[in-house]
Amino acid sequence: xxxxxxxxxxxxxxxxxxxxxxxxxxxxxxxxxxxxxxxxxxxxxxxxxxxxxxxxxxxxxxxxxxxxxxxxxxxxxxxxxxxxxxxxxxxxxxxxxxxxxxxxxxxxxxxxxxxxxxxxxxxxxxxxxxxxxxxxxxxxxxxxxxxxxxxxxxxxxxxxxxxxxxxxxxxxxxxxxxxxxxxxxxxxxxxxxxxxxxxxxxxxxxxxxxxxxxxxxxxxxxxxxxxxxx
Amino acid sequence: xxxxxxxxxxxxxxxxxxxxxxxxxxxxxxxxxxxxxxxxxxxxxxxxxxxxxxxxxxxxxxxxxxxxxxxxxxxxxxxxxxxxxxxxxxxxxxxxxxxxxxxxxxxxxxxxxxxxxxxxxxxxxxxxxxxxxxxxxxxxxxxxxxxxxxxxxxxxxxxxxxxxxxxxxxxxxxxxxxxxxxxxxxxxxxxxxxxxxxxxxxxxxxxxxxxxxxxxxxxxxxxxxxxxxxxxxxxxxxxxxxxxxxxxxxxxxxxxxxxxxxxxxxxxxxxxxxxxxxxxxxxxxxxxxxxxxxxxxxxxxxxxxxxxxxxxxxxxxxxxxxxxxxxxxxxxxxxxxxxxxxxxxxxxxxxxxxxxxxxxxxxxxxxxxxxxxxxxxxxxxxxxxxxxxxxxxxxxxxxxxxxxxxxxxxxxxxxxxxxxxxxxxxxxxxxxxxxxxxxxxxxxxxxxxxxxxxxxxxxxxxxxxxxxxxxxxxxxxxxxxxxxxxxxxxxxxxxxxxxxxxxxxxxxxxxxxxxxxxxxxxxxxxxxxxxxxxxxxxxxxxxxxxxxxxxxx
Amino acid sequence: xxxxxxxxxxxxxxxxxxxxxxxxxxxxxxxxxxxxxxxxxxxxxxxxxxxxxxxxxxxxxxxxxxxxxxxxxxxxxxxxxxxxxxxxxxxxxxxxxxxxxxxxxxxxx
Numbered sequence: 001x002x003x004x005x006x007x008x009x010x011x012x013x014x015x016x017x018x019x020x021x022x023x024x025x026x027x028x029x030x031x032x033x034x035x036x037x038x039x040x041x042x043x044x045x046x047x048x049x050x051x052x053x054x055x056x057x058x059x060x061x062x063x064x065x066x067x068x069x070x071x072x073x074x075x076x077x078x079x080x081x082x083x084x085x086x087x088x089x090x091x092x093x094x095x096x097x098x099x100x101x102x103x104x105x106x107x108x109x110x111x112x113x114x115x116x117x118x119x120x121x122x123x124x125x126x127x128x129x130x131x132x133x134x135x136x137x138x139x140x141x142x143x144x145x146x147x148x149x150x151x152x153x154x155x156x157x158x159x160x161x162x163x164x165x166x167x168x169x170x171x172x173x174x175x176x177x178x179x180x181x182x183x184x185x186x187x188x189x190x191x192x193x194x195x196x197x198x199x200x201x202x203x204x205x206x207x208x209x210x211x212x213x214x215x216x217x218x219x220x221x222x223x224x225x226x227x228x229x230x
Numbered sequence: 231x232x233x234x235x236x237x238x239x240x241x242x243x244x245x246x247x248x249x250x251x252x253x254x255x256x257x258x259x260x261x262x263x264x265x266x267x268x269x270x271x272x273x274x275x276x277x278x279x280x281x282x283x284x285x286x287x288x289x290x291x292x293x294x295x296x297x298x299x300x301x302x303x304x305x306x307x308x309x310x311x312x313x314x315x316x317x318x319x320x321x322x323x324x325x326x327x328x329x330x331x332x333x334x335x336x337x338x339x340x341x342x343x344x345x346x347x348x349x350x351x352x353x354x355x356x357x358x359x360x361x362x363x364x365x366x367x368x369x370x371x372x373x374x375x376x377x378x379x380x381x382x383x384x385x386x387x388x389x390x391x392x393x394x395x396x397x398x399x400x401x402x403x404x405x406x407x408x409x410x411x412x413x414x415x416x417x418x419x420x421x422x423x424x425x426x427x428x429x430x431x432x433x434x435x436x437x438x439x440x441x442x443x444x445x446x447x448x449x450x451x452x453x454x455x456x457x458x459x460x461x462x463x464x465x466x467x468x469x470x471x472x473x474x475x476x477x478x479x480x481x482x483x484x485x486x487x488x489x490x491x492x493x494x495x496x497x498x499x500x501x502x503x504x505x506x507x508x509x510x511x512x513x514x515x516x517x518x519x520x521x522x523x524x525x526x527x528x529x530x531x532x533x534x535x536x537x538x539x540x541x542x543x544x545x546x547x548x549x550x551x552x553x554x555x556x557x558x559x560x561x562x563x564x565x566x567x568x569x570x571x572x573x574x575x576x577x578x579x580x581x582x583x584x585x586x587x588x589x590x591x592x593x594x595x596x597x598x599x600x601x602x603x604x605x606x607x608x609x610x611x612x613x614x615x616x617x618x619x620x621x622x623x624x625x626x627x628x629x630x631x632x633x634x635x636x637x638x639x640x641x642x643x644x645x646x647x648x649x650x651x652x653x654x655x656x657x658x659x660x661x662x663x664x665x666x667x668x669x670x671x672x673x674x675x676x677x678x679x680x681x682x683x684x685x686x687x688x689x690x691x692x693x694x695x696x697x698x699x700x701x702x703x704x705x706x707x708x709x710x711x712x713x714x715x716x717x718x719x720x721x722x723x724x725x726x727x728x729x730x731x732x733x734x735x736x737x738x739x740x741x742x743x744x745x746x747x748x749x750x751x752x753x754x755x756x757x758x759x760x761x762x763x764x765x766x767x768x769x770x771x772x773x774x775x776x777x778x779x780x781x782x783x
Numbered sequence: 784x785x786x787x788x789x790x791x792x793x794x795x796x797x798x799x800x801x802x803x804x805x806x807x808x809x810x811x812x813x814x815x816x817x818x819x820x821x822x823x824x825x826x827x828x829x830x831x832x833x834x835x836x837x838x839x840x841x842x843x844x845x846x847x848x849x850x851x852x853x854x855x856x857x858x859x860x861x862x863x864x865x866x867x868x869x870x871x872x873x874x875x876x877x878x879x880x881x882x883x884x885x886x887x888x889x890x891x892x
Binding site: 024025026027031034035038039042043045046047049050051052053054056057060061064065142143144153155156158159162163166 | 343
Binding site: 034037038041042044045048049052053055056059060063064078082085086089090092093095096097100103104206207210211213214217218220221222225226 | 795797798800803804806807810811814817818821829830833834836837840841844845847848849854855857858861862864865866868869872873876877880
């Protein structure tokens with residue numbers, strides 16, 4: 001087959017046009033940014049399916065053992081859960097502003113908003129720690145020392161708590177990883193790595209952080225607010 | 231018609247600089263960001279796992295040569311078939327063609343310099359090795375006996391073997407698969423050279439894209455499923471254990487939601503290879519390009535709606551079974567579209583019977599048998615009798631070995647000259663192809679019969695009346711095992727002694743054949759602009775002038 | 784293919800401060816609503832209502848914070864595919880469980 005090889009992009013010898021942040025496998029920054037963006041969205045797609053398995057199991061058992069799940073849910077701390085919801089939503093806003101600051105090239109604002117996001121994420125994790133330690137004191141950790149003294153079927157209530165810990169635990173792990181990545185982004189911003197022409201890591205991390213918020217937006221009503229409160 | 235060097239034409243020389251001799255350091259291989267080297271790293275790794283999986287297969291067939299339990303007790307036999315399945319599926323079949331040829335050839339086919347995320351690509355390989363080391367550790371510590379399907383509550387509560395280790399092996403290997411699929415999807419979306427529109431890509435790239443779709447959408451679900459099973463085993467929680475309020479069928483739903491599409495991960499790349507080989511060795515434009523392309527994506531999508539056909543006798547509702555049964559029969563249609571298109575491609579083509587083509591022809595026949603027997607099993611009434619018998623075992627070996635492994639052999643014979651710059655000996659390659667075909671059929675065809683007669687799978691003993699068929703199967707397995715050694719030998723031999731291939735020994739179309747063999751480290755000197763249709767073989771036959779230009783790379 | 788240029792030629796959409804603060808308020812209000820609704824005795828409707836509110840919050844986050852509204856079609860397709868595939872997993876599996884109750888001898892449900 002005949003193929004022209006003259007026109008398109010330059011040869012490998014000319015490196016002057018490559019900014020430091022442009023990777024060799026790409027022809028131009030548009031392509032690189034598009035690829036990175038699509039890559040992150042696809043990764044989030046895999047995360048949706050990952051959590052989806054949890055949501056499926058949870059939904060089946062909630063339908064089957066509704067009363068037990070209501071019972072178990074009543075022992076969850078709605079206040080802390082609600083506070084966490086507000087914390088994550090706010091952190092999503094600050095993250096959005098961080099990306100916006102990156103688009104405008106305002107380095108100090110980027111760092112400020114990233115740090116605010118980090119602080120809110122830490123608040124979330126501290127609340128999580130408080131909740132988990134309460135559960136430990138109340139003997140509500142399935143498989144370790146689950147003791148249910150009140151009325152209700154301990155077998156199926158333990159199932160509720162199994163899902164509670166698995167889902168919030170996996171979510172919490174994702175938050176922790178996010179916090180680590182924020183610190184890395186702050187360092188790189190401080191080192192002047194980002195410009196209005198190149199801020200893809202911040203933008204794509206933002207996508208990840210919003211996803212973490214999204215999962216919690218569903219977890220909160222499903223776990224904490226079942227069957228009404230009194 | 232064999233290699234291309236015409237009388238009087240200059241012999242080919244190995245290119246001075248290529249990706250293999252660019253650097254020789256260990257670091258340059260183990261920290262490589264060259265997709266071609268990553269492909270070769272995978273080739274060695276999956277070869278290793280194929281040997282392990284094959285060893286377990288030999289143990290199975292040895293035991294089943296006699297009706298009694300001569301070689302192993304039941305517990306040990308359970309380990310043998312479980313490890314065979316786990317190693318072959320997770321560590322050989324699922325990576326095979328995508329990780330080796332998807333990595334090596336696909337970027338070349340679209341004129342790219344590399345995949346979209348080379349570091350992620352290398353990470354995928356390391357994850358594969360990391361997961362594989364858990365698999366090796368499991369083997370060394372006595373394996374698992376749950377079957378590769380890890381059904382609960384046996385796996386989560388009652389088994390006394392290394393379930394956690396095996397679960398971790400598959401869990402980690404799954405992430406390797408996810409990242410590879412993600413990488414390929416972005417590469418295909420964003421890095422095609424100018425002129426290569428979606429409907430001008432080679433069909434192998436379509437196959438890779440459809441496979442990547444499944445990898446990305448399905449694998450996370452098995453990750454979470456194995457995770458939940460391991461949590462249940464580790465903490466004694468009853469997610470899937472009925473004694474504790476759980477539902478074992480839920481495990482099966484979650485497991486097969488991935489594991490059925492997984493079989494399409496195993497076959498779609500093979501189908502992509504076959505399209506390339508059939509066109510090249512019929513010297514004819516592929517028939518029905520659009521249909522083949524769209525059928526790949528249809529199989530990928532439809533494949534997510536049929537998993538319940540593995541649960542027909544599990545207690546699943548009849549109504550769900552009916553729906554799954556119907557859609558399973560539908561999913562056979564796109565595969566049939568491909569088979570007919572390949573045959574139409576060969577019709578009135580100038581067919582030559584080199585090794586890749588022999589394997590491709592074998593694929594068409596064997597995959598048709600395997601696929602059609604899948605349709606038998608899709609019928610709920612039939613499945614009640616044939617579920618968990620050797621009929622199922624024969625069915626999936628026909629599609630996995632007769633299909634996917636045969637396609638892998640076709641791929642390695644087709645692209646070996648490109649990857650190494652050498653040709654293997656033609657006579658031996660054809661001999662091996664026939665031997666593999668014969669050994670394969672002798673191994674697995676009797677299993678259809680004995681399964682239909684009622685022999686259950688996963689049993690180490692069976693009634694005496696079935697011994698003849700089982701002995702035939704074990705004899706076939708011996709031939710098959712020996713047959714696989716032949717290509718191993720002549721390919722290693724060819725690295726130093728094979729005829730130098732030149733850029734395009736098959737005179738095939740496709741961007742990868744423009745480059746030298748082996749290709750240069752950075753692929754194309756500059757991004758190519760493509761103006762031709764894919765599979766432009768018609769021109770090559772009609773216009774002899776083009777032929778010489780082709781060789782003048 | 785665009786000419787080789789190290790700088791991006793596409794100008795990204797930069798949201799306004801007001802826009803982000805509006806979305807923030809919507810999210811906070813909806814959170815309050817979802818807690819308030821949980822105190823109402825709606826019986827079997829509690830769950831669908833809670834899920835509907837959560838979905839609205841999710842859509843707002845996805846469209847505006849994640850900039851999907853201003854992203855190319857391929858990205859929108861990827862997001863839609865995520866939701867679609869999650870629904871396949873949930874709905875088709877549920878169909879099995881619901882279908883068992885239609886049979887004379889429902890098992891495991």
